[in-house]
Amino acid sequence: MGYKAKFRVWRGEGGEGRLEDFTVEVNEGEVVLDVIHRLQATQAPDLAVRWNCKAGKCGSCSMEINGKPRLGCMTRMSTFEESETITVTPLRTFPVIKDLVTDVSFNYQKAREIPSFTPPADVKPGEYRMQQVDVERSQEFRKCIECFMCQNVCHVIRDHEENKPNFAGPRYLMRIAELDMHPYDVADRKESAQEEHGLGYCNITKCCTEVCPEHIKITDNALIPMKERVVDRKYDPLVWLGSKIFKR
Ligand code: SF4
Numbered sequence: 121m122g123y124k125a126k127f128r129v130w131r132g133e134g135g136e137g138r139l140e141d142f143t144v145e146v147n148e149g150e151v152v153l154d155v156i157h158r159l160q161a162t163q164a165p166d167l168a169v170r171w172n173c174k175a176g177k178c179g180s181c182s183m184e185i186n187g188k189p190r191l192g193c194m195t196r197m198s199t200f201e202e203s204e205t206i207t208v209t210p211l212r213t214f215p216v217i218k219d220l221v222t223d224v225s226f227n228y229q230k231a232r233e234i235p236s237f238t239p240p241a242d243v244k245p246g247e248y249r250m251q252q253v254d255v256e257r258s259q260e261f262r263k264c265i266e267c268f269m270c271q272n273v274c275h276v277i278r279d280h281e282e283n284k285p286n287f288a289g290p291r292y293l294m295r296i297a298e299l300d301m302h303p304y305d306v307a308d309r310k311e312s313a314q315e316e317h318g319l320g321y322c323n324i325t326k327c328c329t330e331v332c333p334e335h336i337k338i339t340d341n342a343l344i345p346m347k348e349r350v351v352d353r354k355y356d357p358l359v360w361l362g363s364k365i366f367k368r
């Protein structure tokens with residue numbers, strides 16, 4: 121059965137904006153993105169929202185629904201009370217372009233700062249031989265749809281704009297961890313994770329893991345093991361001795 125829902129939507133651009141109230145029809149089985157599309161069609165034709173697949177796979181429709189990062193296309197209206205006012209705002213960590221659309225280029229910049237897969241010079245493509253266990257270890261991380269909700273929710277940058285230059289964020293620290301686990305990657309990921317990409321800023325609050333729509337265990341399976349490998353390297357007596365000898 122259909123009903124009328126109360127929506128409060130952030131409208132604005134160029135750093136200025138306000139919450140605007142709407143009453144909008146909802147039909148059975150709909151998701152928040154359906155309702156936003158109905159708003160566009162009936163009351164707010166210039167309302168900006170980014171979306172693409174409507175199937176939880178492109179990562180475009182990230183927004184904050186009642187203050188929590190969610191995919192608009194995967195958030196069922198049936199999860200709310202009919203009497204509830206649903207507040208929809210743009211991702212807070214990134215600058216707003218217009219209404220619900222944010223400029224997520226911070227994330228593309230961070231992606232570019234990570235050197236790509238670096239195999240040994242003497243092994244040609246087609247000659248890589250990996251154990252199944254090594255393939256499976258990083259498989260989980262490849263499910264990422266780049267919705268940037270983990271990046272949005274991590275307090276290191278959500279509340280501290282000044283940390284952005286020095287912190288890659290959970291999605292890209294996970295990428296570094298994935299490369300570090302690759303048996304054929306010869307780049308030094310441990311030192312650069314710590315020194316250049318801000319792994320030490322992460323204090324394991326796990327907010328990133330909680331919001332991941334792909335249920336990737338970002339903290340437990342990527343960030344914590346990466347931190348452990350960095351520490352092992354630092355406090356390994358042989359590595360320590362080697363660094364002293366070679367510094368001479
Ligand atoms: Fe989104 Fe999860 Fe990928 Fe982060 S790791 S960008 S939350 S899919």
Ligand code: F3S
Pocket residue numbers: 273274275276289290321322323324325326327328329339343
């Ligand atoms: Fe941030 Fe996730 Fe670490 S939310 S602090 S990157 S565990």
Ligand code: FES
Pocket residue numbers: 171172173174175176177178179180181182191192193194
């Ligand atoms: Fe593609 Fe929502 S529209 S994930």
